[in-house]
Amino acid sequence: MDKQAYHYNKKKLKDKTEGTYLYFYPCDPSDNPDKWIEGKAYAVIEVTEREWQILFSFDREEYNDDHAYVRKFTPLIYSKDEEELTPNQRQKRIGNNPLFDEASNDMADIRRAMKHLTTQEQEVYSLVHFEDMRQTDIAKTMGVSQGYVSMVLEQSEEKIAKHDGDQTPDGIAWRYWKQFVKKGYMPDHVDVEIEYALTQLICDLLPFTHWFYSVSDFVRFAIKSYLFDNDKMAQEIVAYLATAPEEEKMHYDDYYGDKPQIIGALYIRFVKEVNKRSERGLHERDNIYTTFINMANKIAKRVHMTTDEFINKRFMPYFAEKRIKIARQFYKLYTGKSLPKK
16 A cells, blocks of 8 residues: 555546546556656556546555554454444445554554664654654654655564564464565565465456455455464365355366365365355455456556556566566575576
C-alpha cells in the first residue's frame, strides 16, 4: 500500500473530461512517470466514477489492513469476536474502528513492546502510527533526511513485531506479509515455498481468490495454511475424501492425487475456508482480479500497448526478475549449488 498515492486518490481529483477522475499509481522511474511526488514516481490515469469506486474500495481495504496491523498484527476478522459478527459486518471486514476492548488491549501490547525501542525509535514510531504524520514532515521537524526517518521507522517496526508477543498463526502470517510488502521476500524463504505451492493449485486459484477481499487476506491465509498444523494434514485428506461428494473426489484425484501431501492439504484447507465463508452469508466477488485488470487496462493505454502486451512485456518480466533472484538464493541455500539457467 502506497500511503501517498492513497491520500491523493482519496481526494477524488477531477480530470479534464467530464465525469472522470485522476488515479495515482506508483511506477518505476523508467516508465516515464506522469508525476513526481516527494521523490517517488507515479503514473496518473483517467478513471470513470465506477472505476474509481472499485479501485478505491480495494485500496481502502488494504489501507485499513495496514492500520489493523499496527493495532496488533492480527486483524479483527480473525479475533475472538469473529463469530459474533453479522454476515454484513463480516462482509465489510474491518470497519473504521476496532471494538473498544480490543483496541485497548492491542494498544497496551504495543506500549509494552515500545519499551524495547530507543528514544528516537519511540519518537518516530509514535509520530507515524499515533499522530499519522508523514515521513517528510517528521524529517523536517527532526532536522534529518526522509531516508533516515524511514530507516528508523523500519527498525522500530521490526522490534515491535519481535517483542509484541503475538506468536499465533495470524500474528506470524501478518509479520510475514508485512515484510514481503516492504522488502519483497519473507523470512526463511517462505515466499518461495508458498509461491511454488500456489502454482500447484493453478486450476482452482482464481475461484478461490473470489472469496478473499484483498491480496493480503488471500496470502495471509495461504501462509497460515502452509506453515501450521502440518502433522494434521494426512488426517485432513483422509477425512475430506471420506465425506466429499463423488465429483469433488474425482477432481481431487485428477489434480492433486499425485501431488505432495502438503499441496493436497492446502487445497482442502482453501475449500473448507470457502465453504465456511459461504455458510456465514458472505458472497463471491472479483475485486482482486477486477482491480488488477482495470489498472492494467489504464496503464496499457497510457504507454500505447494492449492490456496483454503490457502484462506480458512489462509487468510479468519485471515481476519475474525480482522473483528469480529470490528463487536462486533459496536454491543455493538448500542445495549448495547455483540454480541452473534455462
